[in-house]
Amino acid sequence: xxxxxxxxxxxxxxxxxxxxxxxxxxxxxxxxxxxxxxxxxxxxxxxxxxxxxxxxxxxxxxxxxxxxxxxxxxxxxxxxxxxxxxxxxxxxxxxxxxxxxxxxxxxxxxxxxxxxxxxxxxxxxxxxxxxxxxxxxxxxxxxxxxxxxxxxxxxxxxxxxxxxxxxxxxxxxxxxxxxxxxxxxxxxxxxxxxxxxxxxxxxxxxxxxxxxxxxxxxxxxxxxxxxxxxxxxxxxxxxxxxxxxxxxxxxxxxxxxxxxxxxxxxxxxxxxxxxxxxxxxxxxxxxxxxxxxxxxxxxxxxxxxxxxxxxxxxxxxxxxxxxxxxxxxxxxxxxxxxxxxxxxxxxxxxxxxxxxxxxxxxxxxxxxxxxxxxxxxxxxxxxxxxxxxxxxxxxxxxxxxxxxxxxxxxxxxxxxxxxxxxxxxxxxxxxxxxxxxxxxxxxxxxxxxxxxxxxxxxxxxxxxxxxxxxxxxxxxxxxxxxxxxxxxxxxxxxxxxxxx
Numbered sequence: 001x002x003x004x005x006x007x008x009x010x011x012x013x014x015x016x017x018x019x020x021x022x023x024x025x026x027x028x029x030x031x032x033x034x035x036x037x038x039x040x041x042x043x044x045x046x047x048x049x050x051x052x053x054x055x056x057x058x059x060x061x062x063x064x065x066x067x068x069x070x071x072x073x074x075x076x077x078x079x080x081x082x083x084x085x086x087x088x089x090x091x092x093x094x095x096x097x098x099x100x101x102x103x104x105x106x107x108x109x110x111x112x113x114x115x116x117x118x119x120x121x122x123x124x125x126x127x128x129x130x131x132x133x134x135x136x137x138x139x140x141x142x143x144x145x146x147x148x149x150x151x152x153x154x155x156x157x158x159x160x161x162x163x164x165x166x167x168x169x170x171x172x173x174x175x176x177x178x179x180x181x182x183x184x185x186x187x188x189x190x191x192x193x194x195x196x197x198x199x200x201x202x203x204x205x206x207x208x209x210x211x212x213x214x215x216x217x218x219x220x221x222x223x224x225x226x227x228x229x230x231x232x233x234x235x236x237x238x239x240x241x242x243x244x245x246x247x248x249x250x251x252x253x254x255x256x257x258x259x260x261x262x263x264x265x266x267x268x269x270x271x272x273x274x275x276x277x278x279x280x281x282x283x284x285x286x287x288x289x290x291x292x293x294x295x296x297x298x299x300x301x302x303x304x305x306x307x308x309x310x311x312x313x314x315x316x317x318x319x320x321x322x323x324x325x326x327x328x329x330x331x332x333x334x335x336x337x338x339x340x341x342x343x344x345x346x347x348x349x350x351x352x353x354x355x356x357x358x359x360x361x362x363x364x365x366x367x368x369x370x371x372x373x374x375x376x377x378x379x380x381x382x383x384x385x386x387x388x389x390x391x392x393x394x395x396x397x398x399x400x401x402x403x404x405x406x407x408x409x410x411x412x413x414x415x416x417x418x419x420x421x422x423x424x425x426x427x428x429x430x431x432x433x434x435x436x437x438x439x440x441x442x443x444x445x446x447x448x449x450x451x452x453x454x455x456x457x458x459x460x461x462x463x464x465x466x467x468x469x470x471x472x473x474x475x476x477x478x479x480x481x482x483x484x485x486x487x488x489x490x491x492x493x494x495x496x497x498x499x500x
Contacts, residue, residue, distance in 0.1 A: 018051055018076075019058055026062050026069040026091075035075030035097055042120040042141065045099020048077040056080035056102070063089045073098060084109045085125075092133075095119050103144060113155065116140050123167065126151050134193070137162045139200075143170055148186040156193035156216065159201055166205025166227075181205045181230055186212055197223050206231045206253060209238050217242035217264075220249055227253035232275060235260050245271050246288070254297065257282050269310075273297070279304055280321075287327070289315040301325040316346050323354040330364060340365075340373045344380050353388050355381055417453065424449030424478055433465040440464040453482040 018034070025032035034052040054076045063071060064087045074096040083105040094115040103123035104116075113133030116124075123144025129135075134155035137146070144167045148157075164183035168175040175181045183205030194216035201223040208231075218240050225232040232253030233245070239261045245251070246269040257279040266284040268277075268291050276297030287306035289299075291314050298319035309327040332339050347357055358381035365374035386397035428445035435443075443465055451462040452475055467475060 018054060022054055022058060022073065023062070025073075026071055027067065029070040029072070031072040031074060032076075033074040033096075040075065040097060042097055042099050042118065045077045045120060046101065048099065053077045053079055056082040060084060060087075063087070063091055063093065070094075072096075077101065081105060084111075089114075123147075129153075131155070134158070141165075142183075143167075145182060145205075146184050146186075148184070148189050150188040150190075151186065152190045154192045157191050157195050159195075159197040161200035162197070163201075164203040164205065166203075169204045177229065179230075181227055182208045183227075184208065188212060191216060194219060199223075202226070206234060208234045210234055210236045212238045214238070214240035214243070217244070219244045221246055222248040224250045225253065228274070229253065231256055233257075239263075243267070248272075248292075251275060254278060260284075276300070282306075286310070291315060311346075313342070316349065318349055318351070320346075320350055322347075322350060322357040324356055326360055327364070329368075340376055344377065347377075347380065348384065353384050355385070358384070420453055420478065420481060421446070421449050424452065424474070427474060428471060431467065431469065431471050433467050433471070436464055436466060449478065452478040455479070455482050455486055 021032055052075060054073065056078055057080060059071065059073075059078070059082055062069065063084060068091075070092040072092075072094045075098065076095075077099045078095075079101050081102040081104075082100065085105045086108040087110070089109060089111040092112050092114075094117065096115070096117045096119070098116070098119045100119065100121045103125065104121055106114075106124065106126045106129045108128045109126075110130045111132070113135075114131055115134070115136035115138075117136055118139040120141045120143070122142075124142065124146050126146075126148045127150065129148060129151040131151070131153045133153075134157075135151075135153045136156075136158045138158050139161035140163075142162065142164045144165070146164055166175075166181045166183040167173075168179070168181045183203040184207040187208055187210040189209070189212040191213065192215050195214050195218040197220045199222045201220065203223075203225045204227070206227040207225060212235070219242075221244060223245075230253050232251040233255045235255075235257045237259040238257070240263070242264045243260075243262045243266045245255070246267040249268070249271040251272070252274045254276040255273060255278070257277075259281045260279070260283070262282075262284040265286045265288070266282075267286075267288040269288045270290065270292045272292050273295040275295070277295055277299045280300050280302045282301065282304040284304075284306045286308045288310040290310050290312045294314045294317050297317070298321065299315070299317055300321040302321050303324035304326075306325075306327045308329050308331055310331040330343075343361060347361065350357065358377055362374040362377040362381075365371070365377060382397065386394055389397060425446045428448055433443055433448075441460065441464065444461060447459050448461040448465065451459045462475075466472070
């Protein structure tokens with residue numbers, strides 16, 4: 001670091017007025033460092049003396065002038081409003097560890113690479129700002145809204161380590177319930193490079209990124225957004241190549257991504273969602289919902305699409321909405337003993353009945369050749385549907401379930417046939433039936449029972465022999481059971497063929 005009061009890369013007495021030194025450093029493109037030490041608290045910048053005070057009017061004059069140069073200023077207290085609105089700044093601009101007493105206005109400005117690093121800024125208006133290069137706010141404290149609505153940055157936007165506080169929270173303020181509170185207002189922003197708000201980034205108030213474009217990806221590992229009871233992250237219809245809200249990312253408030261498009265990876269791996277996740281109509285390549293804990297609010301993925309879905313035991317709260325959600329495949333965690341059972345429990349927890357989530361899961365199991373698992377899922381769907389029917393529908397459903405498993409377990413009909421045949425054979429063996437006419441074929445209790453149970457065709461025994469005691473009523477019962485069993489088999493198999 002330069003000696004206190006000196007200008008790196010320039011010459012001149014340390015006692016020269018600070019404005020002269022700033023002009024000289026600007027012309028030389030050199031750094032002027034007014035800091036007294038490496039660990040200064042920029043919040044205390046209001047007490048810095050005149051030797052570190054630079055008026056905003058001087059900076060405006062230099063930056064909007066025609067003279068060549070670059071502004072690289074560190075450790076200054078900047079008085080007055082730095083207003084570059086609608087101006088064309090052809091110089092590189094870097095503020096490091098500076099204390100701005102009033103909000104910065106870059107509304108409609110055109111700039112080259114610009115950095116406010118480790119600074120204190122009471123808000124910044126960058127509506128329609130254009131930056132040909134990078135825009136850095138790393139480790140800065142922004143007390144007031146950071147507005148970048150419809151800004152266009154050809155390079156990267158870096159907010160890692162920054163602390164943003166919405167003006168409603170300043171001075172111990174408590175916003176009224178139901179009001180919108182935004183720390184970052186950047187709807188329609190276009191970033192050709194990446195958005196980095198990683199380790200140490202904290203926002204008190206929500207991030208509004210509706211319709212923003214992140215062509216280089218959005219990365220917010222271990223970031224914290226604190227806006228409880230409101231929207232923490234509003235990303236309706238945003239588009240990004242990659243979106244990483246992971247590795248300790250915390251959102252206290254709702255995360256909204258309806259209609260968003262993430263071409264590659266959308267990761268919430270090990271994230272904490274203290275609120276809802278609204279992502280209806282989302283389109284994502286690799287969707288990782290392997291969150292660290294179950295979200296405290298609903299998870300809405302209705303009509304969303306994903307190529308690959310990753311989930312875990314925390315992914316799905318009681319209020320999960322999946323109607324219309326489609327995916328090409330599901331990533332199965334290694335060592336999982338009964339993935340079908342866990343996914344059936346996941347679907348069973350969904351509020352209300354919707355057939356599509358069951359059919360989507362069954363389609364995936366069929367695709368990977370697990371037909372038995374697919375039938376298990378579709379059977380669970382029919383059982384869930386049965387709870388929505390009236391008394392007669394539920395009774396018929398239970399009959400189909402018991403006899404043929406709604407057509408997905410036709411072997412159950414064979415079991416019933418064997419049991420009833422064995423019981424009838426034993427029962428009709430004890431007694432003496434009466435022949436219809438002399439010269440009949442010998443009576444066989446086994447064939448007679450089959451003749452009663454099979455409603456179509458016959459073996460001649462039922463018409464050749466009759467009973468006059470209780471065996472007659474048992475015979476009627478077997479005939480009725482045979483018809484019911486046959487009807488259930490036909491209905492179940494037809495349902496299976498039509499819906500499988």
